[in-house]
Amino acid sequence: MRISAPLLFAVIGFTTLTAAAQTTAAPAKAHHAPTPILAATPPMGWNSWNFFADKVTDKDIRNAADQMVSTGMKDAGYVYVNIDDTWEAERDANGVLHTNSRFPDMKALADYVHSKGLKIGIYSGPGPKTCGGFTASLDHEVQDAQLYASWGIDYLKYDMCSFGDVMAAKAPNDNAGQMRLMIAAYTKMGNALKSSGRPIVFSLCQYGVDAPWEWAPAIGGNLWRSTGDVQPNWDSIYDIISEQAGLAKYAGPGHWNDPDMLEVGNGDLTLAENRTHFSMWAMLAAPLLAGNDLPNMKPAIKDILTNKDVIAIDQDKLGHEGTRVYADGELEVWARHLSGGAMAIAVLDLGESRYSTHPFHLSLAKLGLHGPQMGKNLWTGKDVTLTDGMPIEIESHDVLLVRIASPK
Numbered sequence: 001m002r003i004s005a006p007l008l009f010a011v012i013g014f015t016t017l018t019a020a021a022q023t024t025a026a027p028a029k030a031h032h033a034p035t036p037i038l039a040a041t042p043p044m045g046w047n048s049w050n051f052f053a054d055k056v057t058d059k060d061i062r063n064a065a066d067q068m069v070s071t072g073m074k075d076a077g078y079v080y081v082n083i084d085d086t087w088e089a090e091r092d093a094n095g096v097l098h099t100n101s102r103f104p105d106m107k108a109l110a111d112y113v114h115s116k117g118l119k120i121g122i123y124s125g126p127g128p129k130t131c132g133g134f135t136a137s138l139d140h141e142v143q144d145a146q147l148y149a150s151w152g153i154d155y156l157k158y159d160m161c162s163f164g165d166v167m168a169a170k171a172p173n174d175n176a177g178q179m180r181l182m183i184a185a186y187t188k189m190g191n192a193l194k195s196s197g198r199p200i201v202f203s204l205c206q207y208g209v210d211a212p213w214e215w216a217p218a219i220g221g222n223l224w225r226s227t228g229d230v231q232p233n234w235d236s237i238y239d240i241i242s243e244q245a246g247l248a249k250y251a252g253p254g255h256w257n258d259p260d261m262l263e264v265g266n267g268d269l270t271l272a273e274n275r276t277h278f279s280m281w282a283m284l285a286a287p288l289l290a291g292n293d294l295p296n297m298k299p300a301i302k303d304i305l306t307n308k309d310v311i312a313i314d315q316d317k318l319g320h321e322g323t324r325v326y327a328d329g330e331l332e333v334w335a336r337h338l339s340g341g342a343m344a345i346a347v348l349d350l351g352e353s354r355y356s357t358h359p360f361h362l363s364l365a366k367l368g369l370h371g372p373q374m375g376k377n378l379w380t381g382k383d384v385t386l387t388d389g390m391p392i393e394i395e396s397h398d399v400l401l402v403r404i405a406s407p408k
């Protein structure tokens with residue numbers, strides 16, 4: 001980072017003053033509690049886009065907050081109620097952004113969500129327009145961050161969209177130049193949020209282009225999309241899972257890979273596919289942002305979204321993202337190291353036909369384990385013992401998810 005002369009002067013001046021103050025006054029004992037890490041574990045909540053898309057209203061957000069409480073999702077750890085695109089209207093003569101008629105009073109809405117013990121998120125982007133063609137934050141970053149803070153917003157999803165055109169116009173045919181512009185644009189909002197006076201989770205949405213995992217943490221990003229948009233079908237879930245291998249080293253407390261929001265309960269995903277989707281987002285230490293129709297959530301979907309054992313894998317405080325250890329035909333074996341020396345193992349059957357890769361024999365040796373391993377099957381709740389070479393039968397698109405408390 002290049003430091004400008006006035007900034008350098010300010011830093012040196014501040015250091016000198018501080019040093020002087022320390023020599024002339026008796027040192028006061030500092031009692032600063034450590035600042036809690038924002039998004040110390042992957043954010044959990046619900047986002048309006050996957051179900052409501054551009055139709056979302058204030059009432060839908062209030063209903064979602066109510067439902068998060070009444071369904072037990074809040075108790076299971078879901079906290080954020082996030083408004084996605086299409087809440088925005090135009091700016092006034094002072095550049096202040098207004099909400100459209102579907103969101104008559106954002107402060108009142110935020111107060112309502114907070115009154116339920118939940119937090120609220122909002123959406124914008126670095127370009128002139130959002131993906132839905134609504135007003136975004138270009139040249140108004142500080143003003144918008146302050147506006148969000150004044151409303152009581154706790155989370156911002158910042159979606160690249162039309163900034164692509166800005167980059168292309170400013171640095172035509174210059175990939176490196178365009179990347180610099182993009183990072184600068186995200187940095188601007190990261191800084192604006194930091195100086196807004198309110199802790200606001202910063203979620204970067206630029207679909208994983210230009211390896212955001214390499215630069216987003218340094219500019220204040222708490223999570224960054226590592227893929228294009230998820231869709232509520234198996235192909236999309238499968239593609240996303242495959243794209244995540246290799247990204248584990250970039251995740252950790254305060255900064256997470258984001259394979260996009262959950263589609264659990266949406267589209268034509270079967271129960272097995274919903275289970276695998278949720279299991280793998282937990283293995284990947286992914287943000288768990290449900291996107292389903294909460295008032296009409298089926299019991300089987302609620303059971304998936306509120307499975308506390310699976311959520312505990314996702315929220316494990318070590319923050320070590322799981323990795324793909326090996327594949328055997330259409331079966332894949334993933335592992336995640338957990339706090340207290342525990343381990344989660346997921347065996348997925350990605351094949352199209354039942355028993356497509358069978359017989360499948362589990363190799364504990366490939367997982368670095370020796371001898372029988374006692375664990376819990378997190379979808380049946382039953383105790384299991386895994387042994388080297390044991391045959392495992394998993395139906396197409398389903399998963400075996402096991403937590404081993406003391407792997408040997």
Ligand code: GLA
Nearest residue numbers: 049084085131132159205229
């Ligand atoms: C992009 C994002 C989606 C959603 C829409 C809203 O496609 O990736 O998650 O926010 O924009 O317009």
